[in-house]
Structures are given as structure tokens and as C-alpha cells.
Amino acid sequence: MPETRNDPAKLWAEYKSGMSYKQQIGLYDTVAINRNFYIGRQWEGVEANGLPTPSIPVLKLIVRHQIAAILSDNIKMIASPFSGTVFMDQSYLKYVTNVISSKFEQLFEFNFLSTLLREYVTNAEVDGDACLYSWFDPDIETGQWARGDIVTEIVENSRVVFGNPNDRRVQKQPWIMIARRMVLEDAKREAKQYDGDEESIVEDTDETNNYHQNLASGKCTVVMKFWREYYTEKVQDKIGNTQSVRKSRIMAEEFTAGTIIRKAYDTGLKLYPITWFSIDNIPNSYHGQAVITGLIDDQIAINKMLAMVELSLTTTAFPKVIYDGTRIAKWDNRVGGAIKVIGGGDVRNAAAIINPATIDSQIYQFINFFIDKVKEMLGATSAALGEAKAYNTSALVANQRASAIPHDVTRTALYQSIEDLGRIYMDLMRVNYGERYTMMRNESTGVSAPAMFDFSVLNRLPLSIKLDVGASSYWSEITTVQTLGDLLTNGKIELVDYLDRLPEGIIPQKQELIDKINEAVKAKQDAMLNGVAGGNTKMLPSGGGNNIPIPSIRGNSELQRAVLSGAKVS
Structure with missing residues (x-):
């Protein structure tokens, strides 16, 4: 205490x-x-x-590029049981994990987590750390008799205090x-x-x-x-x-x-209902280093160079008129306005124009070099930003993917933080949800419907969290469907494999279709085996059974060959 x-x-x-x-x-x-x-x-x-x-807002460009490179829209959380829960009924475990995974998806939508994570990463990039705080709000209407749901919000790092400031691990505080x-x-x-x-x-x-x-x-x-x-x-x-x-x-x-x-x-x-995320960790401190902190001096240098160039342009880059004050009382810049010249002589000697000074092109080259180098060091290359000309699409994609590799360390840390959020969600479900309806997807029909579930089962059922990160911008559902279609057309995969790997929602009642195909194949196989075993010679062509083509059904080919050849099967 x-x-x-x-x-x-x-x-x-x-x-x-x-x-x-x-x-x-x-x-x-x-x-x-x-x-x-x-x-x-x-x-x-x-x-x-x-x-x-x-x-020139170089910092904002770099930060937003890093956010886009680190964060993916398609983030999905999937619950899976610990390997030590093999003593429990596996079908029931699968049912429970499906319920929890479905609830994760609902919470992600309810809390607008896709938008929230952008602010989360932005805070880490700009402030040094980011924090998510989750709690159960009992006043939220859920459309059923059970009220309340889990809420997640952003908390500034300046408003979070750790008991041990030398340790950044939340659950060790x-x-x-x-x-x-x-x-x-x-x-x-x-x-x-x-x-x-x-x-x-x-x-x-x-x-x-x-x-x-x-x-x-x-x-x-x-x-x-x-x-x-x-x-x-x-x-x-x-x-x-x-x-x-x-x-x-x-x-x-x-x-x-x-x-x-x-x-x-x-x-x-x-x-603790808190997740903590830093881009760059500082040893022996729970506060990290912001990306912007190390770039401020670079931004100041760029601004100073631009200021000096602008000052030079405004003072010396435009032509200047000099005139003899004894012959011209006042200069008139009006278009078409007459200028009075006193005295005789050549009027060309009364006024003259001084040509402007030229700025060395190396100044512009250095400014551009400086900006490009800063962007390059942080992965915001022209290829990554989509500024490079797409002479070769494959090469451009390869360059973009290569430029994203340095962000993998940060991306991994972010996904770990989201996994921690999933564990907190399960902890809050265990304590606060009780019995309530939740949307469940029927695998055979592909239709989601409400089903009653008692979340107190989480008190005695240890679950682990596996984070399934969705496809990046290079791989969309359309590309997946096209690739699977090509593999099926070329005979590289079977129809069941094709259907099993299609993204959800493409084909209604997909599982029912897969089951029917498997049943038809099994029925055909059983009929063939039963006909041979019962002495039905109509199934055998003249010349013996060795010429009968063997269906490529996994796990039964050796048995069929033994039966058709008349060998004794033990």
C-alpha cells in the first residue's frame, strides 16, 4: 500500500x-x-x-513521409491461444478467439484507430513520445441491454508521469x-x-x-x-x-x-491501461528523442540562406536609376509620364540605369543540395516521395521499397505498441464486458450476426495476441485476386486453394462452396474405390487397371494404385 x-x-x-x-x-x-x-x-x-x-517546411514533409512509411491503413488484430492451452477443447478455443478478434475489429472502428494512430505516430515524431490511454466508459449506448464500451484517446507525453523515470517499460512501473x-x-x-x-x-x-x-x-x-x-x-x-x-x-x-x-x-x-511509443529511445529515460529535435538546426540554416538570398534579390536584383539632381528635380516612375530636364546638353547624360548584380548559381545549388541531403538521410528520397519519373515501374517500386527499409525498426516498435493495446483491450473486456451480444461471422455463409458471449471466460483462458498487419500499398486486394486467378488458370494451384486464399467478402458463402467441392471430390473417390473392391469390372478398361488415370487427390494416391494393381493392402 x-x-x-x-x-x-x-x-x-x-x-x-x-x-x-x-x-x-x-x-x-x-x-x-x-x-x-x-x-x-x-x-x-x-x-x-x-x-x-x-x-520551406522541410520538417513537415519529412515527418509526414515517415508517418506514411511507418503506418499502414490495414492493421488487423487477431487473438490466438497460448500453446499451453492444448488441454482445452480446440473448437471452443477457436470460437473464443474468433469472438475476441471480431471485437478487436469493432473497437478499431469505434475508436477510429486508423486516424488515432496517425496522431499517435505524429506525437512520437514531433514530441519524442506518444501515449494511448484506454478505459471503459459505462455511459456509451451499445444498442443492447449491456451498456458501455472501451474508449481510447491520445495523451500528451508532458502529462504522463512514470514512477521510475529510468525505465520506459510501462508494465514494470x-x-x-x-x-x-x-x-x-x-x-x-x-x-x-x-x-x-x-x-x-x-x-x-x-x-x-x-x-x-x-x-x-x-x-x-x-x-x-x-x-x-x-x-x-x-x-x-x-x-x-x-x-x-x-x-x-x-x-x-x-x-x-x-x-x-x-x-x-x-x-x-x-x-496498466497505457501504451507508450518512442521513435528513438534514450537510455535510462522513459522519454525518447523526437525526430524534429535533431533537424531544427538544419531547418534554421535553410531559412537563413533563403533570407539572405531574398534580401539580396530585393536590394540588388532589380535595375536602379541614377539621375543628375541639378538637371532633374524629381524622378517620375509613372508609365508614360514626362520627366522635366533642366538646362541644355545631351539628355542621355542626365540619367542612367545600373544593371542588377547577379547571384552566383552555386548558392542555389548549395541550398538544393542541403535540402535534398537532409531529406535523403531520413528516407524521404525522390523515389520514396513519388517524385522520380516512372520510366520503369518495377524499378520505381523496387526503389520505393528499398527506401522504406530503414523504417522497419520503427514500424516493428509501433506494431509491438499496438499489440500491447490489444492486451489492454482484452483485460478491459475481461473486467467490464460480462455477457453481451457481439457480431460474429458465420464461416459457412460469410454473414455476420449478433451472438451472446460471456467475456468472463477470459479470466480462465489465457490468450496471446498475434498482430496481423494488412497489405501495404504495393499489394491490394485487386492484385491478390489477379495473382490467384493467374495461378489457377495456369494450373499451379487447385480450385480449393484459390477459394481458400481469396480475401473475405469477394465471394459470398465461400466456405460452403469449398465444402461442396471437397464433398464432391471425396464422393467421386469413394465411388471409384467401392466399385473396384466390389468386383465391378465395368470400371476397368480392357488391358487391366494399370492404365486407369489416378486422380491427384492428396493422401490417397498410393492406396488407389495398390487397389487398382491388385496388390494386397494391409
Whole structure:
């Protein structure tokens, strides 16, 4: 039991200690600067003194390219049982895993995870870290008697505090805090709901010094603390032996600077409901390094070169007129306007035009070289961006795929983070879902229909999560169907193999069709074997049975040859 439990002063001091660590590593300033450079405010705070302030958003191009290269639209989560669950009925295991996999798909749609993951990766690229927080909202209408569903949202890295700042592994933390800015009325309503002291909730300022948050009034900081509590439980095995097993559960409480909103309670969870993702990890710190942080100096150099070129162009790149002030009182730039020249003599000597200075072409070449080199070092090559001319489609695709290889490490880390999210979803299902209807796909008809399922089975059924990442942009369903069709036409695969590998939804009642084909093949095979065994010579051509073509049915060819040749079959 933590010493800070239900003590708002100690809890707030613990929270401030975590914020102090962030200030010491310069997280708040880094995030603010990175965000400004990403959205285009690259001259903010700079005294330009009348100089031009141009900028080319190279950083945004690179970040968006990396997001597109790392993230795929078709991400599918599939549940599969641990190998140690072989003692259970396999058909029931398959049914359960199909239900969980179907629920994953529904949650992905409900939480708009495709859009959410883009923001998730963007935060990691720009801020250094990204965080997803999931919880069960009991007020969500589900269209059935069972209410509530799982919600996932983005949390800024500046509002997440780890109990051990030297370890980035979420599930190894002694405790984790998540802070959010709430409207006073909402915070007081929540405190009243959980018998908290609503009168002690007062307005305060944002501890992260967020500019936009501090502009809004009538808010306070509400912190949710999670911690892992260990306990011992006696369990009995199949032969009657009793042993003590050390287990853990996730506890939580909610507080502000001066009061407890919700006292400590057991969430029922086994996992912290948080996923954490960093692009580049820093040893001995849970905060990572943002991609933009290392590129800001490059962006500043590009902006300075552009500013100097623009200044040179505006001051010396255009022709200048010089005139004799004793002969011309005032120069007139109007189109067709007359200019009065005093005195006689040649008027050509009264005024002249100075040709503009030329800028060395090497300056432009260096700027382009600098920009291209920065993009190239981060994988945003012309081929990867689709800017290269497609003289050879295969070569272009090969170049694009080769340029995406450096992102594989980051992509793997992202998929691991999504797997962690899947485990959290299962943990929340286990605790909160109970009995409810869920959409299940009928394998024989291909039609989805609601079916009742008791999610408490997850308490006694260990499942693993396998992340099935969908096809990238190079391989679509259309390409898959075309390739399978070519293989079938050329006789490289059988019809059953073709149907089995078609994407779902292409052919209705696909499984029923596969079953009928298999039954027809089996019936034909059985009829042939029964006819030979019963002495039906009409099935044998003159000259013996050795000339009968043997069907290429897997697993039965040797048996058929033995029967047709008259050999003794043991």
C-alpha cells in the first residue's frame, strides 16, 4: 500500500516531483519549439529587424513521409491461444478467439484507430513520445441491454508521469500518473459522484505552461494515479496440491492539488491501461528523442540562406536609376509620364540605369543540395516521395521499397505498441464486458450476426495476441485476386486453394462452396474405390487397371494404385 494513498498533499507532491524531472530534461521547452517548427512558426521569437523571414517546411514533409512509411491503413488484430492451452477443447478455443478478434475489429472502428494512430505516430515524431490511454466508459449506448464500451484517446507525453523515470517499460512501473485539464463543473460533478470533496476543487494554472491551456479560465488539473498492488492467493492444481501464487492488480485513485476526487479502488485490471511509443529511445529515460529535435538546426540554416538570398534579390536584383539632381528635380516612375530636364546638353547624360548584380548559381545549388541531403538521410528520397519519373515501374517500386527499409525498426516498435493495446483491450473486456451480444461471422455463409458471449471466460483462458498487419500499398486486394486467378488458370494451384486464399467478402458463402467441392471430390473417390473392391469390372478398361488415370487427390494416391494393381493392402 503506497504511503500517499488518499492523501492529496502527498499525492500532489509526488506528481510535482515527476513534473520536475521533465523540466530538468527540458521536455516542455523542447515540445513547444518542435511544435512551432512543425506547424510553420519557425521565426517565432526571432528579432528579424526588418529582414525577410521565409521558410520551406522541410520538417513537415519529412515527418509526414515517415508517418506514411511507418503506418499502414490495414492493421488487423487477431487473438490466438497460448500453446499451453492444448488441454482445452480446440473448437471452443477457436470460437473464443474468433469472438475476441471480431471485437478487436469493432473497437478499431469505434475508436477510429486508423486516424488515432496517425496522431499517435505524429506525437512520437514531433514530441519524442506518444501515449494511448484506454478505459471503459459505462455511459456509451451499445444498442443492447449491456451498456458501455472501451474508449481510447491520445495523451500528451508532458502529462504522463512514470514512477521510475529510468525505465520506459510501462508494465514494470511502480505507478503511473495521467494528468488532464478539466472544466471546474465537470471535476466537481465527478467528485460528487464518488463522494469526494467538491467544495475544495478550485481553479488553477496548467503545470506544463501550455500557452493555449493558460488562455482558458475555469479549469483545474485532475490527476489519475495507477499503481500495481501485489497479493498472495492460494490455488489448487488438478491433483489436489495447494500452493501460494503471487499475483498483482492495478489500483487507482483520482485527485487535484487540494482534494481527493475518487478514493483508492481496485480497477480489476492486471495491466496498466497505457501504451507508450518512442521513435528513438534514450537510455535510462522513459522519454525518447523526437525526430524534429535533431533537424531544427538544419531547418534554421535553410531559412537563413533563403533570407539572405531574398534580401539580396530585393536590394540588388532589380535595375536602379541614377539621375543628375541639378538637371532633374524629381524622378517620375509613372508609365508614360514626362520627366522635366533642366538646362541644355545631351539628355542621355542626365540619367542612367545600373544593371542588377547577379547571384552566383552555386548558392542555389548549395541550398538544393542541403535540402535534398537532409531529406535523403531520413528516407524521404525522390523515389520514396513519388517524385522520380516512372520510366520503369518495377524499378520505381523496387526503389520505393528499398527506401522504406530503414523504417522497419520503427514500424516493428509501433506494431509491438499496438499489440500491447490489444492486451489492454482484452483485460478491459475481461473486467467490464460480462455477457453481451457481439457480431460474429458465420464461416459457412460469410454473414455476420449478433451472438451472446460471456467475456468472463477470459479470466480462465489465457490468450496471446498475434498482430496481423494488412497489405501495404504495393499489394491490394485487386492484385491478390489477379495473382490467384493467374495461378489457377495456369494450373499451379487447385480450385480449393484459390477459394481458400481469396480475401473475405469477394465471394459470398465461400466456405460452403469449398465444402461442396471437397464433398464432391471425396464422393467421386469413394465411388471409384467401392466399385473396384466390389468386383465391378465395368470400371476397368480392357488391358487391366494399370492404365486407369489416378486422380491427384492428396493422401490417397498410393492406396488407389495398390487397389487398382491388385496388390494386397494391409
